[in-house]
Amino acid sequence: MRTSQFLISTLKEDPKEAAVESHRLMLRAGMIRQIASGVYTWLPTGMRVLSKVINIVREEMNKTGALEIAMPMVQPADLWKESGRYEKYGPELCRFKDRKQNEFCLGPTHEEVVTDIARREVKSARQLPLCLYQIQNKFRDEIRPRFGVMRGREFLMKDAYSFHTDKESLAKTYQDMYDAYSRVFTRMGLEFRPVEADTGSIGGNHSHEFQALAEAGEDTIAWSDGSNYAANIEMAEALAPEYDREPCADAYSEVATPGCHTVDEAAKALGVESEKVLKSLIVHGNKKEDGKHELVMICLRGNHELNEVKAIKIDGINDPLEMATEEEIAEFTGAHTGSLGPVGFKGRILVDRTADKMSNFACGANKTGFHLINVNWDRDVPNYEVFDLRNVEEGDKSPDGKGTLHLRKGIEVGQVFMLGTKYSEAMKCTVKDENGKDVPMIMGCYGIGVTRAIAAVIEQHHDDRGIIWPESIAPFKVAIIAIKPSKSQIVKDTAEQLYKQLLQAGVEVIYDDRDERPGVMFADMELMGIPHIVTIGEKSLNDGNIEYKLRKTGEKENIQASNALDIILSKLEK
Ligand code: ATP
Ligand code: MG
Secondary structure: OEHHHOOOOOOOOOOOOOOOHHHHHHHHOOOEEEEEOOEEEEOHHHHHHHHHHHHHHHHHHHHOOOEEOOOOOEEEHHHHHHHOHHHHOOOOOOEEEOOOOOEEEEOOOOHHHHHHHHHHHOOOHHHOOEEEEEEEEEEOOOOOOEOHHHEOOEEEEEEEEEEEOOHHHHHHHHHHHHHHHHHHHHHOOOOEEEEEOOOHHHOOOEEEEEEEEOOOOOEEEEEEOOOOOEEEOOOOOOOOOOOOOOOOOOOOEEEEOOOOOOHHHHHHHHOOOHHHEEEEEEEEEEEOOOOOEEEEEEEEEOOOOEOHHHHHOOOOEOOOOOEOOHHHHHHHHOOOHHHOOOOOOOOEEEEEOOHHHOOOEEEEOOOOOEEEEEEOEOOOEOOOEEEOOEOOOOOOEOOOOOOEEEEEEEEEEEEEEEEEOHHHHHOOOEEEOOOOOEEEOEEEEEEEEHHHHHHHHHHHOEEOOEEOOOHHHOOOOEEEEEOOOOOOHHHHHHHHHHHHHHHHOOOOEEEEOOOOOHHHHHHHHHHOOOOEEEEEOHHHHHOOEEEEEEOOOOOEEEEEHHHHHHHHHHHOOO
């Protein structure tokens, strides 16, 4: 490709809207442009990368025996009503009506549509297992689209769905997908970890996420230094402490803590560490007959964070997790949020495992501006239930008992689920078992965030000059920069010849024939992350050389002009 025939859309200035490196560089390198919040056009440079990633995904999916299909983005609401998700999915699901007032939605995921296909097309158990996949745009009306294509509203996903008669077959396909995902992300040059994951609104009971390690990641993963244990922090179990409570001291007493709203403020006022203060939150429980919610107190050690995913898994807690309002709290306890505590609380009390081991602690008095000190469980709070409710922290013991946990930030680039029969049961997607009885198919589903994974690659592979593409997904493998070809016939001829030779050898090459200042051309090729850059100038040519630079390391060398093709070919990854 000649730059004169290509659309180079590089930007000199840093776009203001970009908060992370990948977003900044995708805009600056001319890969993407936003047309509405979270909705992007892929320009030619970006599209070349996207096509490569799509090819890798497709090749690896096909290797597993999965069959490619194309499902529509527009989906009838009726299917979603059958599965029960039309009401449940919330505002991320973009719902609309056609001119005849039929209800539709834009697919955020395709379990319903694919289950409908399977129930109509699969006539016999002998046709199973079956795995169908597509690479297709999804729409999710994300509450906070951000970081460019990392969290877009319209984005490209590879989604696959498998159908089985038995769990063993599901387990095999799950493993095949897991292995295929590992190959996809390895081929893309990502450093990633598969981690145990929550199943969220998709459902199911067993799941792994593939997390690309990067500081810009929105997820936190916990991994053990003594075993293979790795999990999304949403799932990572915090073990109960091994120590016992200390003996109770004197009876509790009330202390004025005017103006203290947070645990830290209360700890300071009381002259203790925040670890000695109980954090008490009030959340919504089940809805009562009067339409109001029951109020449930959650107690954590003062310096611990509530884990919402763990909380909503407890029976009787509203999903999604909702904090009680100031008004509800005032009405129920008579106090402000900063002065809450379990002593005398009239509702259900859920206590985290570590908070359960606290003794002689401080907590709010359920009286605005007052705390209690020397409070003890059982003696002062007779009724409470103990659960794992907090986020694990750096240094916690690994839940498998082996090693210590550490935390890293991750970008979720894929997720695999064992779904079970959630959709097949609701939508009557059945096959006959050996006794002739109709039984629901057992399902798995598997997603890769194709566009997000590209942003993740950039987060891991860039420097202050731009993107550093792994060769496997670079928009071009080689860039040829000709210095002032209009002024030097030999430069022009050499560049043209090398360009043609590389094309003939099947190498994806971009030939910068713009006749711009060398610095401008070089900056663009580096920004666009082209792995191998050769510069052809008259001075070096007079010595029989052209200049070669490896983008990844910045190493430069002079290579023989007469032998340039072979030398460059030898530098390309096989
Ligand atoms: P997240 O927790 O980040 O919102 P998710 O768990 O809801 O994602 P899945 O339903 O598992 O997403 O979708 C499969 C894959 O699609 C994800 O692993 C992710 O890589 C990608 N993905 C999900 N939401 C987005 C988005 N808003 N923008 C870009 N990619 C996304
Ligand atoms: Mg997910």
